[in-house]
Amino acid sequence: MIRGWTVRQAIVFCRLSASGTTDDKGQSPVALQKYDLLADMTRIAVLTSGGDAPGINAAIRAVVRTGVDRGWEVYGINHGYAGLIAGDFRPMGPRDAGEIMQRGGTILGSARCPEFCTEAGRKKAIESMASRGVEGLVVIGGNGSQTGSHALAEMGFPVVGVASTIDNDLYGSDITIGVDTALNIALEAIDRLKITASSHHRGFLVETMGRNCGYLALMAGIAGGAEAIVIPEYEMEPEGVAEVIHSAYERGKPHAIVVVAEGAHYNAERLGRYFQEHRDRLGFDLRVTALGYVQRGGAPTYADRMLGTRLGAAAVEELAAGRCGVLVGMRKNERATTPLGEVVSSKKPLDENLLRLAGVLAK
Numbered sequence: 001m002i003r004g005w006t007v008r009q010a011i012v013f014c015r016l017s018a019s020g021t022t023d024d025k026g027q028s029p030v031a032l033q034k035y036d037l038l039a040d041m042t043r044i045a046v047l048t049s050g051g052d053a054p055g056i057n058a059a060i061r062a063v064v065r066t067g068v069d070r071g072w073e074v075y076g077i078n079h080g081y082a083g084l085i086a087g088d089f090r091p092m093g094p095r096d097a098g099e100i101m102q103r104g105g106t107i108l109g110s111a112r113c114p115e116f117c118t119e120a121g122r123k124k125a126i127e128s129m130a131s132r133g134v135e136g137l138v139v140i141g142g143n144g145s146q147t148g149s150h151a152l153a154e155m156g157f158p159v160v161g162v163a164s165t166i167d168n169d170l171y172g173s174d175i176t177i178g179v180d181t182a183l184n185i186a187l188e189a190i191d192r193l194k195i196t197a198s199s200h201h202r203g204f205l206v207e208t209m210g211r212n213c214g215y216l217a218l219m220a221g222i223a224g225g226a227e228a229i230v231i232p233e234y235e236m237e238p239e240g241v242a243e244v245i246h247s248a249y250e251r252g253k254p255h256a257i258v259v260v261a262e263g264a265h266y267n268a269e270r271l272g273r274y275f276q277e278h279r280d281r282l283g284f285d286l287r288v289t290a291l292g293y294v295q296r297g298g299a300p301t302y303a304d305r306m307l308g309t310r311l312g313a314a315a316v317e318e319l320a321a322g323r324c325g326v327l328v329g330m331r332k333n334e335r336a337t338t339p340l341g342e343v344v345s346s347k348k349p350l351d352e353n354l355l356r357l358a359g360v361l362a363k
């Protein structure tokens with residue numbers, strides 16, 4: 001039971017308040033009406049789930065300190081939804097959120113939790129929060145995690161999601177926590193490889209993370225000046241890549257950098273093998289560097305610290321205003337909220353024009 005509320009009231013409220021997209025200035029009439037009802041919220045919890053991303057700690061810090069500033073008690077939950085079910089909570093004050101903003105990863109830990117995908121698991125999680133008097137939850141995470149937070153909101157618990165994933169594949173936020181740091185790490189690697197590539201007239205394949213989303217590869221490829229970019233949204237056959245490289249050499253380029261998304265059918269391993277097997281015919285092969293988890297572990301950049309800070313603080317404001325069942329993210333450089341139902345049922349499109357631009361700029 002939520003303090004001062006019946007679960008039924010909470011369910012009705014979550015459904016009503018999540019019925020339309022609002023920005024931070026555009027409170028819906030329903031949210032305004034219900035504002036006073038949630039004014040007595042006094043205890044919230046925050047968890048991090050799924051893949052870690054640099055900037056998450058800044059978001060945790062912001063949730064804790066803005067929550068405490070409102071006079072609330074804030075609990076951190078260890079190891080994501082697994083800790084939520086197991087009751088692994090720790091009270092957090094402003095000092096517990098100190099010296100963490102500059103650290104990558106998540107101080108709360110993260111875990112995969114199949115049990116949370118079941119209704120029985122989520123009931124345990126709600127009981128676990130209710131027994132500690134926790135009245136609202138902030139979930140910091142990507143697609144899977146927000147599917148979980150949506151399921152929890154559907155069961156009536158006041159939840160706000162914070163958009164965090166280096167893959168940038170989450171609908172509802174143009175940019176998510178961790179993307180900027182991951183891109184800067186990729187760029188550092190590309191810049192270094194380019195020096196060696198130019199010295200030895202060699203070609204290099206650089207594989208970025210991103211699961212089935214080509215965003216990281218596309219942006220790193222453009223900003224890193226790659227000759228070719230291979231992403232799952234617009235696949236390229238190995239012979240097409242070879243043609244691009246040949247043409248670059250013919251135009252007098254001393255190097256060739258190909259950026260490949262890990263989710264592409266011809267990922268770095270497959271492309272690398274293909275070029276090795278056809279080396280005699282093609283006249284060259286490509287050296288493979290897979291950035292992998294190196295891309296996730298960096299100290300957060302200024303942009304990720306600010307994004308984590310803004311979104312963490314925004315999540316607390318949303319809970320306070322009773323606009324639960326939503327994701328907080330950024331759209332057109334403004335803070336924006338999107339109903340979790342819309343977030344989990346929509347696919348974020350990739351800007352085709354950027355891929356065309358990448359081709360032009362590689363001339």
Ligand code: ADP
Nearest residue numbers: 050051112113116117141142143144145147148
């Ligand atoms: P990310 O948030 O980085 O996309 P995952 O896909 O690994 O991470 O999901 C993180 C966790 O979210 C899962 O371990 C699970 O506990 C929860 N989750 C994922 N899908 C669902 C679902 N359909 N229903 C409920 N919980 C889910």
